[in-house]
Amino acid sequence: MKTYLRILQFAKPYSRFVPLYTIYTVLGIIFGIFNFTLIIPLLNVLFAQVGTEEAATMITQRPEFSFDLSFFTDFFNYYFGQVILEHGREGALLFVCVVVIISIFLANLFRYLAFRIVGELRAHVVKKMRHAVYQRVTEMHLGYFSNERKGDLMTRLTVDIQEVESSVVSTLTVVVREPIAIIAFFTVLFTMSVKLTLFTLILLPLSGGVIAGISKRLKRKAQQGQDSLSFILTIIDETLSGMRVIKAFNAEPFILNKFHNQNDRYARIQRSIAHKRDLASPLSEFLGVTVVAGLLYYGGNLVLNQQSELSPAEFITYIILFSQVLVPAKAMSASFSNIQRGLVSGDRVLQVIDTDPQIKNKPNAKELPEFKHQIEFIDVNFGYGNKTVLKDINFTIEKGKTVALVGPSGGGKSTLADLIPRFYDPTAGAILIDGHDIRNYTMESVRDKMGVVTQESILFNDTIFSNIAFNKTDATMEEVIAAAKIANAHDFIMNTENGYETVIGDRGSKLSGGQRQRLSIARAILKNPPILILDEATSALDTESEKLVQEALTNLMKNRTSIVIAHRLSTIQHADEILVLQEGRIIERGTHEELQQHSGLYAKLTQMQLTA
Known part of the structure; x- marks a missing residue:
């Protein structure tokens, strides 16, 4: 019930839906019940229980209006008696038939209008829920995506929300309308016979208990089903991403068997759910x-x-009338069975929404002022869980200078660089920009002053223009071309099929590694940030591409404060300061010439690359 109420919170503001829906539902139910009450005069006319003499004894004065069921009965009997007196039994039969037609038309009209409102409500709830999940995903720190399966997140964003729409939100009409209908039917039944109605109230709870037992089992199976489906989507995502490796290792049978096992498990769970759900209605x-x-x-x-x-x-x-009570009761029992799967999906969706981002702005965070002087690391420590990655990091980067980070893999270089744009926050110590602790300022204002070029070029399945102008919606073609020329990308762009309007495929798959990297550099150039972070930007390239990219990086780094991570030491020889990291600590620092004069780790790494 808690999950259901949480989902309904996404329907706010309720004033858009509840008043009209309630009015249409109540009117539809009233006219629906009125159809069945007309059976009494219809049967009386057909079986000659009411004739001219009986009509003469019916109500002869028009009753005064009151909010009482007897008023409507007396009102109908008054007009029904008048019709019999004036037109006889045939006229009375015609009168009843016409009233039935009008009543059914109005009942279905109001039912349709209520369904329209529910349709709008459903679209409104699902839109807001999907937006809330997607927004929360974008707010998560990078470590969250290392711990979560991408296929599971995709399941929650798509399949689970679709299940909420079909199983939970779609049952709103049942949860709201059917109880009102049952109450209305029992109100009429009580007015007709208290003794018979009390007898039925003793028998009905027995069937309700049986249905509740089936629904409880459905929820457990639904949880297993959604978990299994998330595994299937994870396997599909990994298969599409790693198809080159799968084919190179002839691993098609292996990956197919892995998919078959999970797909078979999901099918068994779905069959079990279907059997239990289908049992509820009959x-x-x-x-x-x-x-x-x-x-x-x-x-x-x-x-x-x-x-x-x-x-x-x-x-x-x-x-x-009592048989009609079974219609909404049956609809409610069926919906409670169907709703269990939707509630499981709702729980999975709400888990993402309720996950608190570890990196977020403080309540009164301000915008970071313009960068003017320096970046300082003061006694910075950082770790993932219980594992310490950085220990006692202290150094300063003056504006316009280049600092390089080198050292063995796993030494903490990329982690240190990730702390500057607040992808993570230090567990101890502080990072200052012009004396300001960046944790006291908004993430947006901190990151706005930085450009990042990573080893893996992160591009999108869009045009070259859109990838370079990413998030700069007012960028002109002239600005994009200028950035591409500085990045040594303009020539190869013009040789593509549609120039800057060429779609580059998933993750830029239609381009070479060097071309993708130069587009990433052009994107950073267009942003024109005062602080630049280069994380292994040339390590995955061939010699010719590296030369072009390195030239583009040199253009990009002019008059900027740069933090460069590189394994190829030839790319950072001209850095103003080189920091050598090992096991999370700075063990050496200095210029290339100064570090070469010592027989330390940097000199050994340089010698290894020269003799390789």
């Missing part, structure tokens, strides 16, 4: 008919023995 119908049969036997004996306050026509109408 079982509820059987139990309902059993109750009707019991009522027919008990009430029929009372009528036959003249111990009932109901006439035969009224008793038949009572039975028909």
Whole structure:
């Protein structure tokens, strides 16, 4: 129930939906019940229970209006009596048939209008929920995506939200309308016969208990099903991303078997869910008919023995009305069975929404002022969980200078660079820009002053223009071309099929590694940041591409404060300061010439590359 109410929170503001929906639903139910109450006069006319003499004894004065069920009964009897007196039984029969047609038309009209509102509500809830999940995903720190399976997140954003829409939000009409209908039917039934209605209230809870037991089992199976589906999507994502490796290792049978096992498990769970869900509807119908049969036997004996306050026509109408109670009751039992899967999906979606981002702005965070002087690391420590990655990091980068980070893999170079744009926050110590602790300022204002070029070129399945102008919506073609020329990318762009309007494929798959990297550099050039972070920007390139990219990087680094991570020491020889990291600590620092004069780790790394 808690999950259901949380999902309904996304329907705010309720004023857009609730008032009109309630009005249309109540009117639809009233006209629907009125259709069945017309059975009594219809049967009386057909079986000659009401004629001209009986009509003369009916209500002869028009009743005064009141919010009472007897007013509507008396009002109808008054006009029905007038019709019989003026037009006879044939006219009365025609009158009843016309009223039935009008009443059914109005009942279905209001039902349609209520469904329209529910349709708008459903679209509104799903839109807001999907937006909330996607927004929360974008707010998460980078470590979150290392711990979560991408396929699982995709399942929650797509399949789970779709399941919430079809299983939970779609049942709003059942959860709201059907209880009102049941209350309305029982109100009429109580006015007709208290004794018979109390008898039915003893039998109905028995069927409800059986359905509740089935629904409880459904929820457990639904949880297993959604977990299995997330594994399937993870396998699909990994297969599409790693197809080159799969084919190179002839691993098609291996990956196919892995997919088959998970797909088979998901199919077994779905069959189990379908069997239990499909059992709910026929079982509820059987139990309902059993109750009707019991009522027919008990009430029929009372009528036959003249111990009932109901006439035969009224008793038949009572039975028909009670049978209609089973329609919303059956709909509710079926919806409660179907809703379990949606509630499981709702839980999975809400888990993402409720996950608190580890990196976020403080309540009164300000915008970081323009960068003017220096970046300082003061006693910085950082770790993932219980694992310490950086220890006692202290250094300063003056504006316009280049600092290089080198050392063995796993030494903490990339982690140190990730702390500057607040991809992570230090666990101890502080990072200052012009004396300002960056944790006291908004992430947006900190990152706005930085450009990042990584080893893996992160590009999007869009045009070359859109990739270079990424997030700069007002960029002109002239600005994009100028950035591309500085990045040594303009010539190869013009040789593509549609120039700057060429779509480069998933992650830039239509381009070579060097071309992708130069587009990443052009994107950073267009942003024109005062601080630049280069993380292994040339390590994955061939010699010719590296030369072009290195030239582009040199253009990019002019008049900028740069932090460069590189394994190829030839690319950082001209850095103003080189920091050598090992096991999370700075063990050497100085210029290339100064470090070469010592027999330290940097000199050994340089010698190894020269002799390789």
